[in-house]
Amino acid sequence: MTAFVSRHPVWSVIIGLVVAVLLWSIFAPWSEAMEETFGRKRIFLNAVFGGVTLGALYFLVASGFTLIFGLMRNVNLAHGSLYLLGGYIGFEVSERTGSWLLAFPVVFIVVAALGLILQNQVFRRMEGEELRQTMVTIGLSVVIADILLWIWGGQSYTIFAPDWLSGPMTLPIVSGTRSSGEIVFLRYPAVRMAILFAAIVVGFAMWFVLNRTKLGMLVRAGVDDREMLAASGVRIQYVFLAVFGFGAGLAGMAGIIGGTFQSLSPGEDTRFLLASLVVVIVGGMGSIPGAAIGALVIGLAEQLGLVYAPTYSVVFTFLIMAAVLAFRPQGLLGRS
Amino acid sequence: MRKTLIAAAAAAAVTLPSGAMAQDEPIKLGVLVALEGAFAEGGADGVRNVELALQQAGFEAGGRQIEYVVAPSDTTPDTAVRQARKLIEQDGVDIIIGPLSGSEGIAMRDYAKTVPDKTIINGISGALETTWVDPAENFFRFNLDGSQWGAGLGTYVVEEKGWTRVATVAADYSFGYTNFLGFAVDFCRAGGEIVERFWVPLGSSDFGGVIASLPDDVDAIYLGVGGTDAINFLNQYNQTGAETNLIGGTIMADQTVLTSRGRAKEALIGTPTSGPLATDDPSEAWQSYVTAYQEAFPEDERFPTPSLFGVGYYIATLAALQGINEVGGDLSDGQAALHEALSTTPLDTPLGTVELNENRQASGSVFITEVVEDGEGGLRNEFKARVDNVTQTLGMTPDEFRAMGLPSRDNPDCAALGGG
Numbered sequence: 001m002t003a004f005v006s007r008h009p010v011w012s013v014i015i016g017l018v019v020a021v022l023l024w025s026i027f028a029p030w031s032e033a034m035e036e037t038f039g040r041k042r043i044f045l046n047a048v049f050g051g052v053t054l055g056a057l058y059f060l061v062a063s064g065f066t067l068i069f070g071l072m073r074n075v076n077l078a079h080g081s082l083y084l085l086g087g088y089i090g091f092e093v094s095e096r097t098g099s100w101l102l103a104f105p106v107v108f109i110v111v112a113a114l115g116l117i118l119q120n121q122v123f124r125r126m127e128g129e130e131l132r133q134t135m136v137t138i139g140l141s142v143v144i145a146d147i148l149l150w151i152w153g154g155q156s157y158t159i160f161a162p163d164w165l166s167g168p169m170t171l172p173i174v175s176g177t178r179s180s181g182e183i184v185f186l187r188y189p190a191v192r193m194a195i196l197f198a199a200i201v202v203g204f205a206m207w208f209v210l211n212r213t214k215l216g217m218l219v220r221a222g223v224d225d226r227e228m229l230a231a232s233g234v235r236i237q238y239v240f241l242a243v244f245g246f247g248a249g250l251a252g253m254a255g256i257i258g259g260t261f262q263s264l265s266p267g268e269d270t271r272f273l274l275a276s277l278v279v280v281i282v283g284g285m286g287s288i289p290g291a292a293i294g295a296l297v298i299g300l301a302e303q304l305g306l307v308y309a310p311t312y313s314v315v316f317t318f319l320i321m322a323a324v325l326a327f328r329p330q331g332l333l334g335r336s
Numbered sequence: 337m338r339k340t341l342i343a344a345a346a347a348a349a350v351t352l353p354s355g356a357m358a359q360d361e362p363i364k365l366g367v368l369v370a371l372e373g374a375f376a377e378g379g380a381d382g383v384r385n386v387e388l389a390l391q392q393a394g395f396e397a398g399g400r401q402i403e404y405v406v407a408p409s410d411t412t413p414d415t416a417v418r419q420a421r422k423l424i425e426q427d428g429v430d431i432i433i434g435p436l437s438g439s440e441g442i443a444m445r446d447y448a449k450t451v452p453d454k455t456i457i458n459g460i461s462g463a464l465e466t467t468w469v470d471p472a473e474n475f476f477r478f479n480l481d482g483s484q485w486g487a488g489l490g491t492y493v494v495e496e497k498g499w500t501r502v503a504t505v506a507a508d509y510s511f512g513y514t515n516f517l518g519f520a521v522d523f524c525r526a527g528g529e530i531v532e533r534f535w536v537p538l539g540s541s542d543f544g545g546v547i548a549s550l551p552d553d554v555d556a557i558y559l560g561v562g563g564t565d566a567i568n569f570l571n572q573y574n575q576t577g578a579e580t581n582l583i584g585g586t587i588m589a590d591q592t593v594l595t596s597r598g599r600a601k602e603a604l605i606g607t608p609t610s611g612p613l614a615t616d617d618p619s620e621a622w623q624s625y626v627t628a629y630q631e632a633f634p635e636d637e638r639f640p641t642p643s644l645f646g647v648g649y650y651i652a653t654l655a656a657l658q659g660i661n662e663v664g665g666d667l668s669d670g671q672a673a674l675h676e677a678l679s680t681t682p683l684d685t686p687l688g689t690v691e692l693n694e695n696r697q698a699s700g701s702v703f704i705t706e707v708v709e710d711g712e713g714g715l716r717n718e719f720k721a722r723v724d725n726v727t728q729t730l731g732m733t734p735d736e737f738r739a740m741g742l743p744s745r746d747n748p749d750c751a752a753l754g755g756g
Contacts (some may be wrong), residue, residue: 039549046548054542091597154377156567158598161575168577189575192544261575262541263567263600266376271541306536307545310508314537 022048029174039308042175045186047307048300053192053261055299056199060254061272062279062291063206064247070223070286071243073130074123077137079251080273081144086111086252087259087268088148091157094256100162103256108249115248119241141269149266159259161191169193195257202250206288219243223286278317282324284334293332362401363660363667365390366423368416368434368444369459369649371408374539374563378592378645379408379436381638382459385646386433388632389653397657398665405429411436411538413443420447424454430667431455431674433652436645438463438482438511448472453670455678457656460648462586463510464517464743467697468728474671476678476696478655478685479648480612480726482511483743485586486518487730488702488723489610493583494526496720497608499555501529505546505569506560506585508535513743515585516560519610521730521740524753535745536561543569547576556580562587571600584609589707591615591643594715601715604707612648613687614703614719615641625650625686640716651685658683688724699727 005012026048030041038044065079089110090103097103118140126132160166168187175186210216218239221229230236258264258272275298280286283294298317305313324331367386370379383406395402405427407419416435423429432454435444441461448456449472456475458466462482467475493499502523506512512535520530531554534546541564550557557580561569566588582604587593589609593601615626629642642650655678660667662677682691690698701724705717729737741747 043545043549047545050542050544050548053544095597154380155592156377156564156596156598158567158571158596158600160599166575168575187577189544189572189577191575259598261572263564263571263596263598265564267373267564303542303545306540306542307549310535310537313540 026173029177035176040176042184042186043307045173045175046188047303049186049188049192051300051303052296053196053299054303055296056196057254057257057261057295058275058279058299059199059292059295060202060257061251062276062283062295063203063288064250065276066280066283066286066288066291067206067219067243068247069280071219071226072123072240075130075134075137076247077134077273078118078141078144079137079247079276080269080271081141081148082111082115082248082251083255083258083272084148084264084269085114085144085255087159087255087264088152088157089252090256091159091259091264094159100159100165100256100260103159104253107252107256111252111255112245112249116241116245118248119244123244124237124240141273145266145269148269154266156263156265157259158263159256161260165191165194189261192261195261198257203288203292210288215239215242278321281321281331284331287331287333287335290331290333362403363397363431363665364427364429365402365404365653365656366420366427366429366432366434367404367406367459367649368409368420368423368432368436368440369406370411370436370440371406372410373412374565375411375436375592375645378563378590378643381591381643381646382434382436382649384633384638385629385642385650386653388629389650389657391632392628393657397660398663400660400665402657402660407434409435409440411440413439416440417443417447420444420456424451429454430671431457431656433457433649433656434459435461436648437461438466438514439509441466442510445470445472445475448475455656455659455671455674457652457678458648459652460645461511462514464514464728465510467695469742471695471697473696474675476655476692478651478683478690478692478698480698480700480702481728482514482586483518483521483730484700484726484728485611485702486515486520487522487610487726488704488721489519489583489608490521490523490528491526492610492704492721493556493608494523494528497556497581499581499583500527501531501554502556502558502583503532503534503551503554504530504558504560505534505536505543505550506558507538507562507565508745509538510743511587512538512560512585513745513747515587516558517743517748518730519558519560519583519585520748520750521753524748524750527754528750530750533745536565538565540565541568543572544576547573547578550578550580554580556583558583558585559588560585562590563592566593567596567598567600570603571598574600574603582607584707586611587644589705589715589717590645591639591641592645594707594717595639604715605709607707608704608720609707609717610702610704611644612700612702613644614705614722615717616719617687617703617722618719619688621684621688622686640714647686651683651687651690654685655683693728695728697728699725702726 086107090107093103093106094100169190171186173186176184279294283290301316305316369382409415409419441463445466458477464481506516584607659678663673690700704721708718710716
């Protein structure tokens, strides 16, 4: 961080200013003139929170994707299918047991197991052949999508959030004042706040594991130079398996979350694959903080776009991606 | 006697060769239908219904065998045209049944002009422009268009429910505009006021920001989204704890939404909608069609009752079969006889008799329904009212209708129609 500030003083100031303005506009009460130009504060806050929580979902999907890419140089285009599979299994588990929380460990284990099988039986056989691996993952994604369509059909599924998360909660953020002068606090869906919280916890846990544990050290060493790591006696295949299983399980759990605040249906797999691709391109391939920033930027762009410029909201995501590719092809936090 | 005999022989001689020739080759129908994207499930029901209509006819019409080829699209116009080209150029189909969505319909109208000796019978696409603006001579639509489907609902909510101030959220594409126009024209003429209009891109999955922007001081919110988008909207609407009354556009409370799994759809209970069908319509034509549909497919491979998309494709297939019967399977001379038969012969459908106007667009009935619980944990639409003879111009003269302008984000102007 300090190194970044000393190397890019101008950029640091600009980024700091943007963050400060954003925070100020979230926490400070808006004057009437501001409400007139930008619309009511409640709308702005909801768009921002919508963007952040959507970003949390994107982060959960994309972090596994970027980790797998960083370590194995394997663009797993079947990642979206793992997301959708996790969502469907989560629906079945929560419907049958009545427990939303129970769905998470079950889905994590099932989808991670599928990930282990994929890595051990498929990708290991074609290690180092990146193009072939990519083609195989495309093929797998088509096959899995058809199997899912066969089992769960084409209708939409929504996973019901438990009672303690249904409905809105009040956040300690002022969304406006009534004409009587009474302060109105922002009410926001509880389930989305829970998801945001979970994503932050997962993000920090990943950061902790990667930076403070032996396994994390191996993964980081593998990202930097896997030949040297293998040569120094580490059984790199086990590291690969762990990372692939974890990434797959995370995508599966994200499927439950996606099914809870959006819905599951055929086609969601490619939508989330595309979202993860955009997120890691913007954030930088192989970087977890990059995935977090990329997910946040894309989530905010989609939601603010939908509210303030619905016609062009579809374009914003790709404009951001194009801008990043043009000026910083390795991604915001990627290493060139 | 001898003269009659000779005449009969001569007649036989004239008809025989053509009859014999006609027997040789089957007539091919191409079914252009969305099997990907938000309407995939409805599209699949369309295919089922084409099959049902053909089964009922014994895969035969006008003395010729009928075959069909399915071409999947993804609700985008370019895919629709590409698939239509494939149907005509590679599969050699004579008649296309389809497409499913509004923008595809407009693209297919233009494509129809490039193949004047083929016939295109609309599946269920509902864009007004398809048969209103510069229509193609060989494009026939036996279903009502999107604006007709909205007619009658506005009067109903104002008079029966007393809801006069609404905000609207509708999908930002041609069907969204058109279906909204039908509702809005009627609603504003009945004295209603539209406070604010929101347009959301098709395929939006996160509506949090839009839901927050909805004004508080309205009687109801009109929702003109469908399929997966509708479910996402309802899910998020529930989660914010919002409780305003809802009014549904035609695809809001269709079978696709009502049969979705999960509880998001429960927000729809009590929502009035309008459309070209009511699943519990007591008329005999409808009831016998529903029975046939239910008997033709096992319960886990169909909807409880046919979906809007399914009925559209069923009626289109009926029209094709009746037309082919009418001309005795004769598709020569650029299918001129078939075109004539299709435009002039009234068609008996499960939704009542349909007649085409000079633009080859149907006039028919609109049904007002409300979503209720079916007592078994599911939801269904309950028949409330029926509005007959809804024309393409919604009861205006063609000139008045033209003067109002085409459906768009800002059209119709509510105040100009008498609303607040």
